[in-house]
Amino acid sequence: MKTTADDERRGLVQSEESGVRSHDFARDLNHEDTDNAVINTTDTDDVVTDADIDTAVAETASPLSISGDPVLHVEHLSRTYAGADRPAVNDISFTLNHGECLGLVGESGCGKSTLARCLLRIEDADAGSITLGGQDIARLSGRRLRQHRRKIQIVFQNPMAALNPKLKIADSLIDPYEQLGRNAELSHFTYTSKDAYVQKLLEAVELPSDLAGRYPHELSGGQRQRVTIARAIGIEPDVVVLDEPTASLDVISQGAVLQLLTDLRTSLGLSYVFISHDLAAVHRMSQRIIVMREGQIVDRFGAEALFAEERHPYTKELISIF
Numbered sequence: 001m002k003t004t005a006d007d008e009r010r011g012l013v014q015s016e017e018s019g020v021r022s023h024d025f026a027r028d029l030n031h032e033d034t035d036n037a038v039i040n041t042t043d044t045d046d047v048v049t050d051a052d053i054d055t056a057v058a059e060t061a062s063p064l065s066i067s068g069d070p071v072l073h074v075e076h077l078s079r080t081y082a083g084a085d086r087p088a089v090n091d092i093s094f095t096l097n098h099g100e101c102l103g104l105v106g107e108s109g110c111g112k113s114t115l116a117r118c119l120l121r122i123e124d125a126d127a128g129s130i131t132l133g134g135q136d137i138a139r140l141s142g143r144r145l146r147q148h149r150r151k152i153q154i155v156f157q158n159p160m161a162a163l164n165p166k167l168k169i170a171d172s173l174i175d176p177y178e179q180l181g182r183n184a185e186l187s188h189f190t191y192t193s194k195d196a197y198v199q200k201l202l203e204a205v206e207l208p209s210d211l212a213g214r215y216p217h218e219l220s221g222g223q224r225q226r227v228t229i230a231r232a233i234g235i236e237p238d239v240v241v242l243d244e245p246t247a248s249l250d251v252i253s254q255g256a257v258l259q260l261l262t263d264l265r266t267s268l269g270l271s272y273v274f275i276s277h278d279l280a281a282v283h284r285m286s287q288r289i290i291v292m293r294e295g296q297i298v299d300r301f302g303a304e305a306l307f308a309e310e311r312h313p314y315t316k317e318l319i320s321i322f
């Protein structure tokens with residue numbers, strides 16, 4: 001069944017999907033893979049150095065991207081899976097500034113999701129560092145690791161798998177806040193009561209209030225993704241990682257969700273790492289773009305410089321299939 005963005009906002013669409021999948025998101029987040037895998041770095045001539053990049057970004061970055069303070073800093077990050085012949089993520093460095101959307105684009109298998117999992121500490125990197133809010137996240141454990149997870153949230157590709165099928169939408173929305181012991185200080189989604197908090201979140205993602213009492217399978221795909229976005233922003237993280245957030249949606253819902261994400265970024269001052277194989281979506285969303293290939297960064301630039309002559313041949317290849 002095709003749905004329109006307006007249908008979704010008004011809650012007129014019932015999902016045709018009724019399959020129930022068991023998923024324990026909290027368990028995934030607690031998983032810590034500590035494989036001592038070998039780092040297998042492969043230098044290639046066409047890899048952009050940090051110095052090249054800083055110069056290029058300084059020349060081309062939009063005013064928004066250079067006005068914010070750094071919130072996330074990734075330096076020389078590498079991750080090799082046991083038995084793999086090359087690193088999934090190989091010497092990646094970048095900085096995310098407050099209030100900006102940094103796009104990370106590359107074809108399937110280039111290491112985007114591995115990088116996302118390292119940022120969330122769902123997986124540990126083998127080398128390099130990730131600094132969020134001034135803290136090296138590799139050193140965190142226990143309570144401080146839980147606090148870190150409050151500061152960085154993720155929206156996955158498949159909202160059905162990200163939502164607990166047994167929980168009503170209201171309960172899914174309140175869950176991250178309750179996991180914080182209901183004592184998180186919030187500035188936008190201030191908690192007065194469960195109902196008021198849930199309604200504020202539904203309103204923020206432009207969903208009707210009556211969805212609070214439904215189960216995930218009673219929503220359309222677009223509505224479900226709006227719920228996972230609401231869950232991610234409800235505890236007011238510093239950074240939201242968007243890992244192919246529209247890949248499971250039809251074209252109309254994709255556009256509406258991307259617009260919503262942009263609106264939320266500007267109205268709430270959020271900072272995004274937007275991960276996608278879809279260069280058009282990344283270009284639409286981001287102030288700066290990083291191009292990854294086989295685990296490495298091969299190009300990076302301000303979004304307005306996408307079509308510039310100096311783009312890496314691989315970026316040009318991606319543009320040709322835009």
Ligand SMILES: Nc1ncnc2c1ncn2[C@@H]1O[C@H](COP(=O)(O)OP(=O)(O)OP(=O)(O)O)[C@@H](O)[C@H]1O
Pocket residue numbers: 081082084088106107108109110111112113114115277
């Ligand atoms: N748990 C794992 N164990 C072993 N190898 C893995 C694991 N997860 C990913 N890989 C490998 O690491 C590489 C990068 O995978 P990753 O999922 O990060 O890429 P991606 O760019 O997100 O791809 P896609 O867009 O298809 O999701 C691939 O070669 C993949 O096969």
